[in-house]
Amino acid sequence: MTNNFRHQKVPGSSWGLPGICLWQKKPNNTEELSHEKQPQNAINRVLVCLALAVLLLATLPPSAWALTTERASARPNDSSQKLVIGGRPTRITWVGNVAENEEVTSITLMFPVGCSLTDDTYVKVQEMIMDDPMHPQRNDPAYSIELDSTHLYLQFETPIQPNNQLYIEIFNFCLPELTGEYFITGSYTDGPGRSHDLSAQQNPIVVVAMTRTQKLVDAIGEWEWVQSWNSVMFLRVFFNPAWFVASIPVLFKGWLISLLLVTLGFPLAIPIGLGFSFMRMSKFRVLRGIASVWVNFIRGTPLFLQIYIAFFGLPLLGVRIGNYPLAVLVLAMNSSAYLAEIFRAGIQSINKGQFEAASSLGMTGFQTMFSVIIPQTIRRVIPTMTSEFILLYKDTSLLSAVGVMEQMMYAKALANTTANLTPYVVSACFYLIITLPLTRVISVFEKRLAASEGRAEPPEDTKAGRIRLGRSDQDSDKSTASLQARRSDAGESAAAQTLSQGTGLRESND
Amino acid sequence: MSVPKKMASSAIAFMLAISFALVGCTSNNNNNSNSGGGSEATNELGLIEEGKLICGSDCDYPPFIWLDESGKPVGFEVELMEAIAHDMGLELVYLEPQNFDSLPTVVAGGGKMDLAVSSMTITDVRLETINFCIPYYDSNQAVVTLVDSPYTSIDDLAELTVGAQAGTTGYDWAVENLPNATIKTFNQTSEGMAALRAGEIEALFFDEPVAIEHVSTGYTDCQVMQVIPTGEQYGFAVSKDNPALEAAVNESLQRLIDNGTYAEIFSRYFDFEPTIK
16 A cells, blocks of 8 residues: 655654744754854844744634644454554544645644554545535545555645545554553645644544453454354354453443343332232222223233333423333333232132131231231242243343343444344343243242142152253243143132233233 | 253254254355356356345335335335346345344345345445445435534533444444443434434434435434534445355446436435436
């Protein structure tokens, strides 16, 4: 890309304004020649300089701004796509605006000390014609170029025109390896051939030294087996080892957020759900009606839609809740409807005789409920509740569609910039960290439940039970099926039917 | 305890089986193309389905593409593709709307779409996985805010929450230039616009022509705060394994540009002169 064009001006030697250069150089040149006439000369010199200064003041202000730096930036190049790591190839973009009535014939960009080029370094230059600021048009100017690790010099065949924007991109360029804030300085020549300094860029380029993760990711990418592994399209796109490692720290953050959302939302859903289950079983028709409308609305519509309504609809009604609290609230509301059905089924699965026995002992309805029925219900509903928790946890991924920064969002952002789907696979693994142990918990609870219901299971039945549990590992919803099977033994199939319907409906929604 | 162990080992076995099968597949393909390169004359463009040009898009980027009332894709890109397909003697087929961020991977993987026609900017990063046909539109970035937004410059957005469509150059621009902002991604631009209206984000970064179209039609409560000149160019994305199709589409597109068909279609959607020549 570099070209042999040589330019009279050595960049960096005389960046000062022309007037100032004169001031410094003239005394040296004339010193010996006019030694005797020093006093007169001194006065003359001061006069000349004064005149020059006045001239400069009059002419410089407009021309000093002939080209102002709009911005200079570097593309993030680390595995999380957030940081600019020094010593790794990145893309530098420098943008400058040409002033009204001015032209730019050449430009020199000076790079910070410690930059380096790679074999693939190349430069792209565009002149953006800004006649209509709403619709800039591009023009590819002809230029000669000089590029090394210290500077880039461009001499344009046709000057960059007034009002236009100069857009320079340097690809596969390495910034210094030391952490720090870097600026791109430089100079340019205007139409009449005067040289000026570039104005400083507003925001520095923040460069960090090589990170440990990045070192590991780079090392993995170089391994031989990784390279042959990556030669298969499917493996490269879904199971790229380097991206796998790179995704873990980024997704961990999102994983914690997802977990937090569900651990706050689910406990909130329990009392609400219990309330609705009581309303569903109430003697009052109005309460029953309200509860069944709510439960059927929530269970009959996709969570995705509810999230949309809450996030995009509520703000338009003037209800402004933060993103995370709203997310927790939506999850809690959604889960409460399912829990209401689970609780109702659980309560109704308790033998009616217990209600009658309690009231014959003189207990009130309230007492019966809280000291006799609910304690028994809790044990029975824990497996179903756990599967509801798992479902809700998985559903947090839907929140990424409305811009809640949770695990799926991090995975999406990462997959975007890398054009690789490995982050999604890592994301799946993170979900499994929670869901696999929980499905195990369900089966343990179910076993205990079966034992405590006072039925010593014969050996064959245990075997059958294990097969059923094995199935429940794959789909936690099915755990209700085994619950139902047991219940039917005990002659309480009707309630269990409701229970399985409760979760069955959810399945069809998802 | 033996159950999880068994599961783990069977999972590993499954993965291995898949990878071996895939290695087998690819090497077979290589053999075929090496030995019988000339015999594939029936489908020399390497199309997925003979006689059909299958295109994929997110179908939510007016005036380039959107779905009309009947769910049929319409717009500048669709008309242009129709002309190109007609010129190549092929039938144009549009897939159902795709996620924009998945398009490069899908095109590179092959087997689903011949071309991704989705206002996709030709970038060095994308060129690592896919190829592009010659550019068909010159574009820029834009920042859209609400009309009553207090923010007037990009510097005002430095620490705020902004949005962009997943996988777009608008997202990349925001990441590079607003390192301290929170950047949210959306699958579709219209989702981002809804989030902007709802106050979820303060500004949305996407392509200039679409931004201008949006604020002048459906989203009159929004404005283009600023156009960011980037001089990016759209190209049809095509698999690296299919240079024949790329060449054929290039030839066809160039013919339409030369004979004025491109300009004629262009004039139906834009009120300025085309810059592609």
